[in-house]
Amino acid sequence: MTAAPAPAGGLRTRPLRGAGAAGASRAGQGRAGWAFATPQAVLIGLFVLIPILMAFWVSLTDWRGRGSPFSGTVGFVGFDNYAAILTEPGLARQDFMTSLRNNAWYVLLVVPLQTAIALGLALVLNSRIRAKGFFRTAFYFPTVTSSVAISLVFIFLFTGGGAVNALLGVFGIDGPNWFSDSRGLLHLAGDGLGLWDSANPPAALTDGGPLGLTWWDWLSGPSIALAALILLVVWTSAGGYMLMFLAALQDVPADVREAAVMDGANRWQRFRAVTLPALRPALFLVTTLGLIGTWQVFDQVYLISQGNPAKTTLTPAYLSYTSAFETGQWGRAAAMSFVLFAIIVVLTTLQRFLMRDKDAAAEKKAARAVARRRTSTTFFHADR
Amino acid sequence: MTATLETTPVQTPAPAPARRRRFPVGRFLAYVVLVAFAVVYLYPFLIQIVTSFKTNSDATNSPLSLLPDPVTTAAFGRLFDTDFALWGFNSVWVSVLVTLGRVFLCSLAGYALARLRFRGRSALFTAVLAVMAVPSVVLLIPKFLVLNQLGIYDTPVALFLPLVADAAGVFIMKQFFESVPASIEEAARIDGAGTFRIFWSVVLPMARPALITLTILSFQASWNELPHFIVASQDRDLYTLTKGVATLTTGQLGSGNQFPLTLGAALLMTLPVAIVFFVFQRYFVAGANEGAVKG
Numbered sequence: 001m002t003a004a005p006a007p008a009g010g011l012r013t014r015p016l017r018g019a020g021a022a023g024a025s026r027a028g029q030g031r032a033g034w035a036f037a038t039p040q041a042v043l044i045g046l047f048v049l050i051p052i053l054m055a056f057w058v059s060l061t062d063w064r065g066r067g068s069p070f071s072g073t074v075g076f077v078g079f080d081n082y083a084a085i086l087t088e089p090g091l092a093r094q095d096f097m098t099s100l101r102n103n104a105w106y107v108l109l110v111v112p113l114q115t116a117i118a119l120g121l122a123l124v125l126n127s128r129i130r131a132k133g134f135f136r137t138a139f140y141f142p143t144v145t146s147s148v149a150i151s152l153v154f155i156f157l158f159t160g161g162g163a164v165n166a167l168l169g170v171f172g173i174d175g176p177n178w179f180s181d182s183r184g185l186l187h188l189a190g191d192g193l194g195l196w197d198s199a200n201p202p203a204a205l206t207d208g209g210p211l212g213l214t215w216w217d218w219l220s221g222p223s224i225a226l227a228a229l230i231l232l233v234v235w236t237s238a239g240g241y242m243l244m245f246l247a248a249l250q251d252v253p254a255d256v257r258e259a260a261v262m263d264g265a266n267r268w269q270r271f272r273a274v275t276l277p278a279l280r281p282a283l284f285l286v287t288t289l290g291l292i293g294t295w296q297v298f299d300q301v302y303l304i305s306q307g308n309p310a311k312t313t314l315t316p317a318y319l320s321y322t323s324a325f326e327t328g329q330w331g332r333a334a335a336m337s338f339v340l341f342a343i344i345v346v347l348t349t350l351q352r353f354l355m356r357d358k359d360a361a362a363e364k365k366a367a368r369a370v371a372r373r374r375t376s377t378t379f380f381h382a383d384r
Numbered sequence: 385m386t387a388t389l390e391t392t393p394v395q396t397p398a399p400a401p402a403r404r405r406r407f408p409v410g411r412f413l414a415y416v417v418l419v420a421f422a423v424v425y426l427y428p429f430l431i432q433i434v435t436s437f438k439t440n441s442d443a444t445n446s447p448l449s450l451l452p453d454p455v456t457t458a459a460f461g462r463l464f465d466t467d468f469a470l471w472g473f474n475s476v477w478v479s480v481l482v483t484l485g486r487v488f489l490c491s492l493a494g495y496a497l498a499r500l501r502f503r504g505r506s507a508l509f510t511a512v513l514a515v516m517a518v519p520s521v522v523l524l525i526p527k528f529l530v531l532n533q534l535g536i537y538d539t540p541v542a543l544f545l546p547l548v549a550d551a552a553g554v555f556i557m558k559q560f561f562e563s564v565p566a567s568i569e570e571a572a573r574i575d576g577a578g579t580f581r582i583f584w585s586v587v588l589p590m591a592r593p594a595l596i597t598l599t600i601l602s603f604q605a606s607w608n609e610l611p612h613f614i615v616a617s618q619d620r621d622l623y624t625l626t627k628g629v630a631t632l633t634t635g636q637l638g639s640g641n642q643f644p645l646t647l648g649a650a651l652l653m654t655l656p657v658a659i660v661f662f663v664f665q666r667y668f669v670a671g672a673n674e675g676a677v678k679g
Contacts, residue, residue, distance in 0.1 A: 029500050029579065031502075032496070032502075033496045033502025034496075034502055036492040036500065036583070037492070037497065037505075040550075041493065041508060043545070043546075043549035046530065047546040047549040048523065049511075051526030052518070052526050054530060055526035058529060069529065120417075121418075121421065124417055127410075127414055134422075137665065138425045141658075141661065144657055145608070145654050145658070146607070146608035147608065147610060147626075148610060148629050148630055148650070149432075149654045152632075152647060152649070152650040153431070153432045153650055154428075156432075156435065156443075157428060163447040166446075239425075296519050298611055299611065302614070303630055303633065304633075317524075325615070330525070333525055334525050337522045337524070337526070
């Protein structure tokens with residue numbers, strides 16, 4: 001269609017192509033289109049789409065890792081594997097729920113912390129600052145280094161006699177044995193406040209609870225070992241999100257900011273009414289990516305803690321891996337992958353819904369504030 | 385005459401900011417925050433570098449010190465008694481193949497999706513978006529299943545080929561090609577050049593910035609990849625740096641306090657990516673924001 005008019009045709013020695021030739025070129029484009037797209041499409045189909053279908057089949061079987069999961073000897077068990085990890089009381093469900101609890105605490109801390117630090121650093125870096133490039137590089141660099149290298153460094157920093165505890169010792173604090181301490185932070189906080197005694201927890205909380213864990217277990221908070229992993233991940237990933245905020249800050253409309261200054265809006269008012277609304281898309285993006293990323297935590301657990309101590313760093317991704325490759329329960333492991341997938345889909349959808357709702361409400365509020373201000377100043381109109 | 389013209393505009397506004405200047409508390413606080421964070425971000429790397437030149441006992445006894453006493457390269461000597469060189473070799477060829485494969489195939493597919501009209505194009509693009517949304521960790525077991533089924537588990541092909549399948553790269557290239565005006569290609573087409581010829585000698589040279597970004601992102605991603613190598617092979621000869629160095633902490637070497645060894649390994653495996661990072665920093669920034677679109 002693009003070649004058909006051939007406006008410069010008269011200048012060419014080549015014979016002018018007619019309508020038929022244009023049709024042929026369109027067919028040629030169609031062939032070329034498929035020829036160009038096919039290699040990557042085949043690879044993606046082969047290594048992403050087909051594997052997902054295969055794994056779904058495996059999650060419905062009792063395959064133990066021997067032979068092909070598609071041979072006749074493999075038993076079809078329906079949704080038994082899903083039942084084992086979700087509804088049937090037993091060790092399998094208890095482990096899976098423990099991993100979900102750990103990961104939920106992990107997400108609950110990592111996402112707000114890394115978002116807040118990233119936003120804070122971006123805002124500070126966006127002001128008139130010397131050596132901007134140096135600071136940006138320093139904060140971003142961990143994001144591009146391998147999780148293996150960073151984990152090795154953190155193992156050293158957080159060992160019992162390591163740098164972190166040496167530093168705490170300077171301030172007279174006796175640091176814990178980070179990666180082998182399974183005490184929950186909320187349990188400890190309750191001890192500190194005199195709410196309960198962790199050695200002798202209140203019966204009301206230990207007597208029962210949903211999904212195979214007691215209330216006491218659900219409400220443990222992250223263990224100290226998990227808290228160290230949380231620090232590691234926040235430290236690693238904040239810089240990457242900072243770059244996204246920095247890019248978004250470039251889009252804050254300068255004229256609106258100037259108008260706000262003219263109006264005598266103070267720093268905080270300008271931040272609330274001008275900067276924050278402009279950052280909202282980036283905020284949505286950063287929390288969504290954070291949510292997706294943190295529910296998948298695997299590398300650090302594999303490298304540092306292997307789910308220990310006392311299963312407090314066990315995560316669904318790592319549990320799924322060990323269930324398949326170490327204990328040979330492939331069906332159950334595949335089922336865990338799909339439940340994890342579902343959790344991520346549900347939570348990101350929920351988050352989208354919540355943030356969109358808030359968006360609309362906040363926009364209305366901001367619009368009202370702007371309208372109020374407009375009535376008091378006339379040149380603001382001209383500026384828009 | 386000219387001299388006065390030059391000096392007057394400079395001199396007159398000068399007193400104004402001086403009069404307005406207050407003690408910049410906000411700026412001062414900003415520097416305090418930035419320097420504090422810079423220390424938190426850089427000190428671990430300094431400790432990593434310094435500790436790899438320490439003895440085991442020195443590393444354990446003075447973990448905070450930035451002065452090795454004595455300075456020794458013994459840890460690196462012991463590191464090369466392991467299969468470290470082999471792991472490095474494997475990481476290099478895997479990363480190079482993944483990068484070449486991704487850059488070539490992603491730009492082909494991205495170009496097709498951006499510019500060529502063919503039946504099923506929008507369905508294909510929807511599929512690309514859907515695949516990008518699949519969390520990678522969910523794919524660990526599925527990947528093993530397909531490698532096993534194809535009979536390539538534990539082969540060199542299993543290390544790199546699945547990593548070439550990258551939907552995000554297709555997306556990045558498609559976005560880029562759509563931002564380039566189509567007029568030059570059309571001129572070439574009118575001249576009778578074939579589609580691949582146009583792609584190869586007209587479009588790709590224009591796409592240099594996007595190609596560099598994708599090259600760097602692919603290299604960094606495959607160099608740092610760990611979970612895929614864990615599920616794709618078990619042969620010790622196929623260990624890459626990430627998988628091999630990981631065994632240093634879990635194997636018998638990790639049982640003692642061999643921190644100079646593990647930190648030296650971490651240091652060496654970081655170097656290639658660090659060099660690429662410092663040379664091509666602006667492309668990393670572009671990539672981070674490009675990748676942001678995929679969310």
